[in-house]
Amino acid sequence: MKKFQKIIMTCLFPLLLFSGCTSKDNPKTALEPIDNPQSVTQTSLPEKAGEDMVSPEPATDLPPMEGMVRSRITNEWIDEKTAKRRPISFMVPNTKTASQYGISKADILYECNVESNITRLMGICESWDDTDKIGNIRSSRDYFMYWSFEWDAFHIHYGGPFYMDDLLDRNDSDNINLNIDISKTYHFRDVAKNDFDNAFTSSSLIRKYINNAGYSLNYRDNYSDEQHFLFSSDQNPNMLTQYTDSIRAYEVDMSLAYPLTNCYFKYNKDTGLYDRYQHLPGTPDGPHVDLAANTPLTFKNLLVQSTYFEVRDQKGYLSFQCHDTTRDGWFFTNGRGIHVTWEKTSDYGATRYYDDNGNEIKLNTGKTMICILPNDDAFMVDGKTITM
Numbered sequence: 518m519k520k521f522q523k524i525i526m527t528c529l530f531p532l533l534l535f536s537g538c539t540s541k542d543n544p545k546t547a548l549e550p551i552d553n554p555q556s557v558t559q560t561s562l563p564e565k566a567g568e569d570m571v572s573p574e575p576a577t578d579l580p581p582m583e584g585m586v587r588s589r590i591t592n593e594w595i596d597e598k599t600a601k602r603r604p605i606s607f608m609v610p611n612t613k614t615a616s617q618y619g620i621s622k623a624d625i626l627y628e629c630n631v632e633s634n635i636t637r638l639m640g641i642c643e644s645w646d647d648t649d650k651i652g653n654i655r656s657s658r659d660y661f662m663y664w665s666f667e668w669d670a671f672h673i674h675y676g677g678p679f680y681m682d683d684l685l686d687r688n689d690s691d692n693i694n695l696n697i698d699i700s701k702t703y704h705f706r707d708v709a710k711n712d713f714d715n716a717f718t719s720s721s722l723i724r725k726y727i728n729n730a731g732y733s734l735n736y737r738d739n740y741s742d743e744q745h746f747l748f749s750s751d752q753n754p755n756m757l758t759q760y761t762d763s764i765r766a767y768e769v770d771m772s773l774a775y776p777l778t779n780c781y782f783k784y785n786k787d788t789g790l791y792d793r794y795q796h797l798p799g800t801p802d803g804p805h806v807d808l809a810a811n812t813p814l815t816f817k818n819l820l821v822q823s824t825y826f827e828v829r830d831q832k833g834y835l836s837f838q839c840h841d842t843t844r845d846g847w848f849f850t851n852g853r854g855i856h857v858t859w860e861k862t863s864d865y866g867a868t869r870y871y872d873d874n875g876n877e878i879k880l881n882t883g884k885t886m887i888c889i890l891p892n893d894d895a896f897m898v899d900g901k902t903i904t905m
Contacts, residue, residue, distance in 0.1 A: 585597070591884060608661065652716060654716050748881065754882075819886050
């Protein structure tokens with residue numbers, strides 16, 4: 518991004534090492550804000566609330582069968598055993614050479630810059646059984662680990678820069694580092710778009726690693742918040758029409774912030790979901806698909822999160838401040854959007870999002886996409902620019 522060229526590198530390095538907490542009851546911030554949070558600027562008045570709205574099909578709030586409970590991640594009905602088990606988080610590249618398998622199974626998908634306009638994806642997956650090919654797995658960053666922490670997830674990655682060494686060495690950091698898996702016990706090489714982005718893993722190998730490492734398969738006590746998101750009921754979904762300043766949001770375009778992937782989301786009134794598209798250089802513009810069964814990526818909720826960042830070194834490694842209060846963002850669902858603020862106050866504590874009245878927002882049942890943007894960036898909604 519052109520804005521990265523404006524960062525003054527002198528004397529930044531001492532500020533950039535994150536200082537993690539050893540438990541959720543002893544919070545420390547990763548970086549201290551330099552200035553007050555920037556306000557969000559909307560370039561035009563909102564569309565009339567309720568215009569062209571399509572209500573979802575009626576639903577029931579009763580479990581479909583005995584022994585099923587609500588997922589803390591999606592609010593969907595899942596079996597109780599799966600609900601008690603910790604999810605996985607896995608790192609995949611998002612370039613034209615990426616061979617992406619299993620990303621459509623992610624219940625939460627994060628996207629954030631790493632360096633040189635490159636973004637990386639991290640999937641949070643609750644039902645990770647019976648998946649033969651997950652990846653291709655690439656390196657992580659420390660800020661992705663902080664987002665993984667709040668789900669108490671097993672973090673699957675292929676190494677990473679030394680900035681994350683302190684987090685990897687922590688006793689509570691249950692990560693699965695395939696880069697030190699010299700014997701390929703827990704990963705395999707398979708046919709991919711090139712000879713570099715070709716490291717994959719599977720459900721059985723993940724479970725083998727967890728067992729051999731002695732990790733707790735179920736959620737650990739006093740780590741992640743049991744109630745992470747608030748959800749609307751299926752019978753009364755959140756249409757955002759209760760907000761007089763909500764805007765119509767049929768297309769949410771992130772290409773200003775992600776100029777390499779040029780990703781955007783289109784609201785599908787027939788399904789009530791946002792379909793993800795992207796246009797990487799040298800590739801056709803079209804739906805973003807999981808190569809496993811050519812499955813397109815769709816989401817019920819979109820969260821855009823403005824985050825304070827710095828450039829760490831001459832290699833362009835970035836630092837995003839995951840722990841913060843009163844930073845700006847936007848929430849989109851059912852074809853509309855509202856301005857929100859967010860906060861995260863401890864390593865394992867949830868990132869929480871609030872409307873402009875100070876109330877925690879309610880997501881709708883389903884998958885969620887979280888786009889992390891540098892605090893001076895912008896994106897577009899139905900052709901109108903929103904500056905973070």
